[in-house]
Amino acid sequence: MDPDNPVVRLCAQGMRAEAAGRPADAERLFHQAWESATDDYEACVAAHYLARHQPTPERTLHWNRECLRRADLVGDERVAAFYPSLYLNTAKAHQDLGEPDEARESFRLAAARIGAVPPGPYADWVRVAIAEGLRTTGAAVPRAADGLLSALLAGFCARGDLKALGLILPAHLADLGTEEDRVRLTTALHMVHAARWLPEDEQRLLGRAVGALAAPA
Structure with missing residues (x-):
């Protein structure tokens, strides 16, 4: 986003106010941004931040939908990422309203668009949030290795094996169910398995998980 855009500046000021523990000031700035918007792009940006400060799930969903509507009206590379x-926030609003089917579909739409987000910490955060949503709503296709991975990760946590956790957990948490994700997760498991620092029982379990992931779906 253009930091010199007046609406973007107002939203940035609102975020700073929010971070400083001044929610009323943040909401005022986001409303000011909405009222200052001169086109669909600026309205999309302002609606996104307004959705953060709504008193009810219904109002939150309203502003998330308005944000999506404006993004569709823009329809170019400025809003692709x-x-x-936007779909993630909409999905969470549906969850808060007890609408699992709508939430599931929004999580799927979010997963389908994740490739438009430039690589980096923000993309990683969004990917993990989407993956969690897919799992909690039953939209994720279970992998044969899921039970083995859960047991392994629980063992790593119990032993405080941060090295094994650091190598495997990011790929596991960010798994959207794609072939690329399966390869990423399998590679992480292979690396730990090849290093052979795990206790014997975990090493065997890890080998089974690798085999389960490598098997055709």
């Missing part, structure tokens, strides 16, 4: 977050 917005969609994963």
Whole structure:
């Protein structure tokens, strides 16, 4: 986003106010941004931040939908990277309203657009949030290795094996169910398995998980 855009500046000021523990000031700045918007792009940006400060799930969903509507009206590369977050926020609003089917579909739409987000910490955060949503709503296709991975990760946590956790957990948490994700997760498991520092029982379990992931779906 253009930091010199007046609406973007107001939203940035609102975020600073929010971070400083001044929610009323943040909400005022986001409303000011909405009222200052001169086109669909600026309205999309302002609606995104307004959705953060609504008193009810219904109002939150309203502003998330308005944000999506404005993004669709823009329809160019300026908003392409917005969609994963917009669908993610919409999905969470549906969850808060007890609408699992709508939430599931929004999580799927978010996952389908994640490739538009430039690589980096923000993309990683959005991917993990989407993956969690897919799992909690039953939209994720279970992998044969899921039970083995859960047991392994629980063992790593119990032993405080941060090295094994650091190598495997990011790929596991960010798994959207794609072939690329399966390869990433399998590679992480292979690396730990090849190093052979795990206790014998975990090493065997890890080998089984690698085999389960490598098997055709």
